[in-house]
Amino acid sequence: MSIYGFLHRSALKQLPECLNEAGYRCIGPRVREGAVTFGELTSIDDLPRGVGDEQRPAHYRLGEREDERLFAWAVGPQGLKSWLFTPRETLWRSRRDDDGRLYFETGSPADDRPLAAIGVRACDLAALRLQDAHFLEREPDPGYRKRRAGLFLVAVDCTHPAETCFCHSTGDGPACESGFDLALHELDDGFIVHAGSEAGERVAARLPLLPVGEEQEAARRDQQRAAIDAQQRALPGRNLRDALFANLDHERWQAVAERCLSCANCTSVCPTCFCHSHEEVPDLDGRTSEHLRQWDSCFTEGHSYIHGIVIRAETPERYRQWLTHKLGSWHDQYGRSGCVGCGRCITWCPVGIDLTEEATVICAEAGDD
């Protein structure tokens, strides 16, 4: 039977200790350079206690709260993507010996202990499922597979969505429904803990859990309802594929491109974007070479360079590629939209372009049903 109980706030410190004892390296949200991002956790004191955030298009600020809550903020600029699909990774090295024989070795990560991620949100669990669909099935990647196989997920229900969040409209949040080992729901005095896997049950069994009272259960329901009600943005509620492809010549593509800087911030922060490029970096000794894979973006010139031609030379074509792929052709490739409603691309776009607004305008015309 699944473990479900209440963990007092003061007992949460036992969670990273249990995970460390089980052989995991713990990461979790930490305040760094004015933002909440995942980093190594040495203790529960590293978490952002009493921190809140304010987000809107092109705006992100942290502030102090008057309570001790650890997770009363919405997603920061970084999800789990960079921990599994690393921004820059050596895939292999080659070396030629004195007799001209060529040797290859694969890159090895500095620390390959399994990872436990504390504080993962529902949108990031959904993004992880999409990254799995790509890197485990469509384009199998040994490094991703290894990191993913060892990953232990401690999810946290979102109780304070940002103004830019819209995960409820994509069906991906704000509560964590599946795909975790443990899920936490933060209340004033502690956490409702729910195990979602056998590994999660083994860890939960070592925590001093108490029965969940009726008041705590009611508080959880109230917070979940409030988190849904707080979300004011939404994507048009239907499969947008046909509507976008029926509007490839819409005048809005040009209008949005007049604001867009082609900076690729949106694709960097997006937890589902997986475009990448490969680079061979030979050493000056003429004998060794390193093969790198690094993040790329549909907003860079090089990403659409094919046989001497840049096929998406201008920003309208690049923005259209981003939106029609993310919200359209992902349905053909992965069976659903590529957007999980985290709102990061809205917050971190330096000019505040909002894909929910662009999709609503572009899909308001013919072909949207």
Ligand code: SF4
């Ligand atoms: S497209 Fe924007 S809102 Fe959707 S998952 Fe990516 S970053 Fe989040």
Ligand code: SF4
């Ligand atoms: S939409 Fe915004 S974040 Fe994305 S490339 Fe354009 S300016 Fe940069």
